[in-house]
Amino acid sequence: MDIKKQFIDGKWVVSESNKTRDIINPFNKEIIARVTESDEDDAKLAIAAARKAFDHGSWPTTPATERGQIVNKIADLIERDKEELAELESLDTGKTVEESRGDMDDIAGVFRYYAELADKDGGEIIDSPIPNSVSKVVREPVGVCGQITPWNYPLLQASWKLAPALAAGNTLIMKPSEITPLTSIKVFELMEEAGVPAGVANLVLGAGNAVGAELSENNDVDLISFTGGIETGKKIMRAASDNVKKIALELGGKNPNVVFADADFDTALDQAMNAVFFHAGQICSAGTRLIVEDRIHDKFVNALVEKVENIKLGSGFDETTQMGPLISEEHLNKVIKYVENGVKEGVTVATGGKRPEDPKLQDGFFYLPTVLTNCESKMDVVQNEGFGPVITVEKFSNEDEAIKLANDSIYGLSGGVWTNDIAKAERCVAKMRMGTVWINEFNLYFPHAPWGGFKQSGIGRELGKAGLEEYTETKHIFHNLKPEPINWFQ
């Protein structure tokens, strides 16, 4: 089997360590690829290449329009190779190819959005309070950016970092999750084809505690942008403090989905299911905390259980599959323990709560879609991010109680409210402490609107104009048109 390589200073190379890692298909545990395993030394080489390209290369000062054209070309190439990319993503993650195709459309859209935005901020003239002066504000690239991504949306999360970083004129080193590097490798080939100069975009592969830690602590890195779990985020924050790097953190969520009795029942039900069982619940913004008004609670739960029991599990390459496996054995075991713990806390398993018995699913990391009822806000199962196909259900009797339950979390990534009462919806979302709130919708995102978390769900924003600003420094330039001595010290 060919060894897939890392990309440093415009060259595809194997790690000096000569170590490799096998990439596993979570549907059947087959080895689908073998990749070079980068280590700290590879990360240092990649950082040095990015530093050189930033300090001495042309990319930061290339006209923004030209940078935008290259970013746009990357979008063209992603669209050209969409099917190959989608199949790779599904092989690597287990998600259905249909989902992966949707991801690839979103990803191309992200590159196009930032290509378009690249030359739109020409700076700002300030009305200077000082006579005979010009005061202006410009935005410049931050410098060398370390970018670390998770396994659940490998290329989508990468695109949210790559596209704005390149459009703003930075150089970068990306480290994808060691479990799912395949589409990132492919997109670096496309970036090379699109004309991104050598050293501007570097790719290292390998473990977080080696390569990721080096990117986070190295003094030649100016910004670290991370998407992943809260505990890793805390480590990165600590490591980044040595040279006071800029940090952008997109962390987990434990997202409330509040359903009032006056909501459109069938739509709220369908979307509540989609909010958590899509991609087997391995979504930061999954609506894992269902909070239902007591008047409809039993009817809603019964209907949910009936629908959930019909979800079809299988290979992401089977067109009839609705839900694939979890990403790995390690993660499956975490989900099993998470539900077991809930049972010890006193929840009722309304459906699921175990691995499927279907003989065709025994080789994959499958877990049945699970509904847990009789849940209380203080329980670990309600507070901790299980990151699997598991929904907890709580009930409320009035608006204040619904908001209190929704906000009872260390996280603040996203949340939804279902009601046909417009004023009630607006009152609720005004009080919900989350970076994204949906009214009569769940889990929707697009490049134009910012994404990120309140509270411990993160720092900073991706997507939208804010996602580009993360990759810029603001500089004030003051020009005295009539300099004269001050004579203070005479």
Ligand SMILES: NC(=O)c1ccc[n+]([C@@H]2O[C@H](COP(=O)([O-])OP(=O)(O)OC[C@H]3O[C@@H](n4cnc5c(N)ncnc54)[C@H](O)[C@@H]3O)[C@@H](O)[C@H]2O)c1
């Ligand atoms: N907020 C968002 O937009 C968003 C999006 C996707 C995923 N997530 C979160 O990601 C998590 C799931 O992803 P995961 O399991 O891959 O997360 P993770 O934190 O285990 O790993 C994420 C990345 O960090 C690297 N890493 C691990 N230890 C490191 C260290 N010490 N220093 C530097 N890097 C290190 C990993 O190798 C991987 O590339 C969930 O919590 C999910 O909510 C958040």
Ligand SMILES: C[N+](C)(C)CC=O
């Ligand atoms: C940010 N999102 C929703 C694309 C993936 C979260 O895991």
